Amino acid sequence: MRTDSIEDRAGVAAVELAGRLGWRHVRLADVAEEADTDLGGLRAVARDKTDLLRHFLAGMDRDVLSEDSGFTAEDSVRDRLFDLLMRRFDALAPYKDGVRAVMADVVRDPFTVVRLAPDGPASLAWYLEAAGVGTDGPAGMVRAHGLAAVWLAALRVWVRDESPDLAPTMKALDQALARAEQAAGWLSGVRGGRRRGDPNDRQAPADWTDQPDPAAPPPGEGVSAEG
Structure with a gap:
């Protein structure tokens, strides 16, 4: 950073x-x-x-x-968000020990949790905008809170994920996005945008979403300061 x-x-x-x-x-x-x-x-x-x-x-x-990136009209919102949030995990990677320590202590501090709670959806709203999804009004607020829940579900896996390719994290993120899409349909309605030209772009395997993880929390549950 x-x-x-x-x-x-x-x-x-x-x-x-x-x-x-x-x-x-x-x-x-x-x-x-x-x-x-x-x-x-x-x-x-x-x-x-x-x-x-x-x-x-x-x-x-x-x-x-x-970052210099570009989406095309052919890219779904879900694919864009998957890509953007995996970039967020990449940015966090050098600070993983610190993030893990913060999460461990903050959850025991209700005062800090309450103060930070609004920041998660506010931060994730920018990623919705980057993916071409509007965040204005009540509908935008619902979308931001939904994406914050998606992020939290994947973050809980990421802090324990020591694999070199982050496959467990990618699976958790893709499944959480799939549940959000099925629950509310808030991943539809792209306004257009850009797609990154990186040949190393990661994509979630299609069969990941065919077998959702029953242990993962549904979108909207457990949103906290970890955004």
Whole structure:
């Protein structure tokens, strides 16, 4: 992730420190030192540790959504979202230990969960827009919350996935997208867009969605701060 600004450096520093110390043990003074600033500089961009997580996620999403990509009219919304969210996992990969540590501690902190809860759907709304799906109004809000549930289902698999090709994560993501598509049909109605020209683009095997995982939570259940 780019670290051009104090916000970026602080967000990355906080998550990296979480991977080494555990999120509950991360102190703002440590983050400031790691981010090559002081507490005054850190205070100028963050109110507390929760804001540092927001900076981290915003920087990650900025990098993913800024990538040169192109979809065509032939690409379904589901394929576009699968591709975009796998790119999000790729962006998270260098910080996996930290993300795992944050998730482990945040779920035990109801106050932080409540504060971060709206951020997940808000972040995922940008991925819907990148896939050509509108996010305005009540329908857009429902779509964003649905995609946040999809992301959470796949994220729970990703934090335990040590395979080199992330096959379990891809399977979980594809199945969650399939359930969302069947439940609400909110993956239809593409406005058009772009498809990436990368020859290494990943695609979910078609037979993955023929056998949905009964243990995975349905879209809309368990949406939390992990967006």
